[in-house]
Amino acid sequence: MDRVIFIAPRALTGYEPMALNTQTELSPDETDAILGRHETGVISLARDDDPYAIPISYGYDPDERTFYLRLVSSPESEKRQFLASAPAARLVVYEEEADTxxxxxxxxQLQEIDRDDLSVEHIEQYGEAKRPLFEIWGEEKRDLDINLYRLVAETLSGREIIVERDH
Amino acid sequence: MGSEEEAEYTFVCPECGESLDVNASMKDALLDRGCVICGASVSRSAFA
Structure with missing residues (x-):
């Protein structure tokens, strides 16, 4: 594993003495493990110069490096506009544990799965995907427009940073 | 339906109201994993 030591300049941190941070690139297995033990993340989309980031729940297939998402939107919503035409996307999942x-x-690329193309495999994958937080919508599910998407990771990287503090 | 098996059932989700034509394998998967669209639990009464 590559290991890089960052020394934060005192002028930037304001801390005395200086904080010493160790950043490590995670292995594919460690990266998959993080994705497997979480069920939510933040996905970012872009349209021209406009960014759009939303919290999502997902299911993850480590063999295919593919995320399965259910996204809820309405025809007039900002989200729908960003979801049009298979947008480029970045998904971030993170965790913190003491100083780690x-x-x-x-x-x-975020790709919508057409209802007519659904298969047994899709049903199984979406069984792993957690249900969206419908309670925040205040509408019956029948009134919501739920669409299925998958994100095949073209690149996937995991990082770990241990912050060594002077307690 | 993406499978080559012929659709034998019409699934209607009791919660989201989604209607899908499915084959026997997909029916079993829906009973086991829940509605593919909304994640709700599915019983045999959801199939016609």
């Missing part, structure tokens, strides 16, 4: 911070960034 880990993050995974997946980059790829």
């Amino acid at each position: 911070y880990r993050s995974v960034v997946a980059q790829g």
Whole structure:
């Protein structure tokens, strides 16, 4: 594993003495493990110069390096506009544990799965995907427009940073 | 339906109201994993 030591300049941190951070690139197995033990992340989309980031829940297939998502939108919504025409996307999942911070960034194209193309495999994958948080919508599910998407990771990277503090 | 098996059932989700034509394998998967669209639990009464 590559290991890089960052020494934060005192002028930037304001801390005395200086914080010493160790950043490590995670292995594919470690990266998959993080994605497997979490079920939510933040996905970012872009349209021209406008960014759009939303929290999502996902299911993850480590063999295919593919994320399965259900996204809820309405025809007039901002989300729908960003979801049009298979946008480029980045998904970030992170965790923190005491002084250890880990993050995974997946980059790829968000593709909608047509209802007519659904298969047994899709049903099984979406069984792993957690249900969207419908309670925040205040509408019956019948009134929501739920679409299925997958994100095949073209790049997938995991990082771990241990912050060594002077307690 | 993406499978080459012929559709034998019409699935209607009791929660989201989604209607899908499915084959026997997909029916079993829906019963086991829940509605593919909304994630709701599915019983045999959801199939016609």
